[in-house]
Amino acid sequence: MVNVEVEVDAKGMYCPMPIVKLKKATKTMETGQVLRLVATDPGAKRDVPAWANKTGAEILESNEQEGEFTFLIKVS
């Protein structure tokens, strides 16, 4: 069971808001901590992995259910 330190609710927001919110949330986090992001923007499906690729974060889990995309992200 992973310990989720921070929750980011980006439901109803469109690009680039989920990514901007995600970045802002990671600013106060320490390396290795985990964040959960929930978004409804279909673009987020690809945007979040792209963001993780560039920032060195790791996507531990990603889920799609009824238009909601949930990501468990380990920050770098």
Add this chain to the structure above:
Amino acid sequence: MAFVVHSGSLDKLYPVFMLASTGGAMDAEVHLFFTFWGLDAVKKGGLDKAKLPGIMSIGTGMMKGKIKSVGVPSLTELLAMCKDTENVKIYACSTTMEMMDVKKEELIPEVDEIVGAATFLDIAMDADVQMFI
């Protein structure tokens, strides 16, 4: 990322700030060079005044209304998000300022520096993404 922002219309400024805020959020170094009509965008009140181009300017109100109802941030809000990432630098073109009689005091505080083409190109030559908007 290095963008020359030559346009001052709402439709062109949106991609500038959307891409810049996203790039900044992705830890990219983003440099925005506001020149010609783009300079109007970095004058005090400039972002709020940006209109759709030409004859479409009459539709600006409607477009801004739609943007707001969908939940997309205003240009001013996007600029704040850019600065919040601490990865976005804003430059005003020195020559355009001379040509259009714009003084430093008229610019928004978010402008980091007033520079010339060589300074910007030095940055752009090392960038991975270069655009003219």
